[in-house]
Amino acid sequence: MSRTVNGTPDASAPVLAAYSYCEAVTGQQAGNFSYGIRLLPTAKRRAMSALYAFSRRVDDIGDGPLEADAKHRRLEETRELLARIREGRIAEDDTDPVAVALSHAARRFPIPLGGLDELIDGVQMDVRGQxxxxxxxxxxxxxxxxxxxxxxxxxxxxxxxxxxxxxxxxxxxxxxxxxxxxxxxxxxxxxxxxxxxxxxxxxxxxxxxxxxxxxxxxxxxxxxxxxxxxxxxxxxxxxxxxxxxxxxxxxxxxxxxxxxxxxxxxxxxxxxxxxxxxxxxxxxxxxxxxxxxxxxxxxxxxxxxxxxxxxxxxxx
The missing domain is CATH 1.10.600.10 (Farnesyl Diphosphate Synthase)
Structure with a gap:
């Protein structure tokens, strides 16, 4: 379990490892985005990396090689994962580092996670060829x-x-x-x-x-x-x-x-x-x-x- 500092959750070792994973994804794949978030203080940089890593996952489903029906299924599974994050049902020892990091970030900052539902909606438009x-x-x-x-x-x-x-x-x-x-x-x-x-x-x-x-x-x-x-x-x-x-x-x-x-x-x-x-x-x-x-x-x-x-x- 993570402790709190000034009323916000501090990062335990599993959470720090999850953030490190998200920062690695961001550094490798974010391109233009990464130049901006390098300028942030540590807590905000980690939170933005968690947001990027989750968003990257959604985009990769939409741009990947799966057939359209399989993409829609994967996107709905990702939406279900987002619901678990929103409801605080992700344990710190969960095997999904992106979910762990984003769950922690959402407790630390007032992130409107419904925006990620909108992202999934947008990628579904792509899959439909709209x-x-x-x-x-x-x-x-x-x-x-x-x-x-x-x-x-x-x-x-x-x-x-x-x-x-x-x-x-x-x-x-x-x-x-x-x-x-x-x-x-x-x-x-x-x-x-x-x-x-x-x-x-x-x-x-x-x-x-x-x-x-x-x-x-x-x-x-x-x-x-x-x-x-x-x-x-x-x-x-x-x-x-x-x-x-x-x-x-x-x-x-x-x-x-x-x-x-x-x-x-x-x-x-x-x-x-x-x-x-x-x-x-x-x-x-x-x-x-x-x-x-x-x-x-x-x-x-x-x-x-x-x-x-x-x-x-x-x-x-």
Whole structure:
């Protein structure tokens, strides 16, 4: 059993081992996400790693090789595991380290675990091969798979006492998640097409002559692919401008974490805007040294101010 420190559960040896497992998963697989959470104090970093490891499990089911029916069964089993975590029915010596770590994190922080149910809902949309006619339709999906992660993370971060407009913090966290997800969608249009998935709204695709999809390293004949990308980039930048209103509500290190992640994705979005067809030729990414630079600026507070200025300006 774990003891309590200042009314919150301290970590026993099995729990620490579970957190170590989740941190290893995060370090190996989280990519851009990992640069932000490295800036957090230990307890918050562990909790975010537990959230990531559980979310990664859900995503891996959706992206894995199983048939659709088997994926749905696995996702429902994962939903049942989440219910056990929510109800406090995970023992510290349970053989599932992700469940142990997340259960402990949920006792230590006010994490709205229902957001993970939303993530499972979103991945089930993927398994069904759902497409999206309008931005409102796509935004609903993005809120499940990314906005929910923003709200879950806010449960770990908390807001500073007396923060102005703090009642809207969850809304801003959700919106920032949408900005990150739309950036991912733009980056991965070719890869998603190869996997039989189309996320961009069909209304937008038709408007720019891209309804036939993205199956080669060049845009569809007669399409205004650059126009489409710039249209979606403007939408993402508007979401960043709204979502980064969250930053002043967070403590220094939580704000640095969010600023680092937002800054990395904002720079990725800039790179896509500069050369839209690059997303058809391969995955657009930032070099590791640039990600480290953004993270360091976030910790110093520089990138938090930079991200907010640039997104508020809505530069196209």
């Amino acid at each position: 497409s999206y006619e309008t931005w409102d339709d796509l935004a609903m999906y993005c809120r499940c798979v990314a906005g929910a992660i923003g709200r879950l993370s806010l449960g770990v971060f908390g807001t500073v006492p007396g923060a102005r407009d703090a009642a809207r913090a969850a809304e801003y966290a959700d919106t920032l998640g949408l900005a990150l997800q739309l950036t991912n969608i733009l980056r991965d249009v070719r890869e998603d097409a190869a996997n039989g998935r189309t996320y961009l709204p069909s209304d937008d695709l038709a408007k720019f002559g891209c309804a036939e999809g993205f199956h080669s390293a060049r845009p569809p004949a007669g399409a205004d692919f650059t126009g489409l990308v710039h249209f979606e980039v403007r939408r993402a930048r508007a979401l960043f401008a709204e979502g980064t209103r969250l930053l002043p509500m967070l403590d220094r290190r939580s704000g640095a974490c969010v600023a680092a992640m937002a800054g990395i994705y904002r720079r990725l979005l800039d790179r896509i805007a500069e050369d839209p067809e690059a997303v058809l030729r391969g995955r657009v990414s930032l070099p590791g040294r640039e990600k480290v630079y953004v993270a360091v600026r976030g910790l110093s507070g520089l990138d938090a101010r930079s991200v907010h200025r640039r997104t508020a300006g809505g530069r196209a």
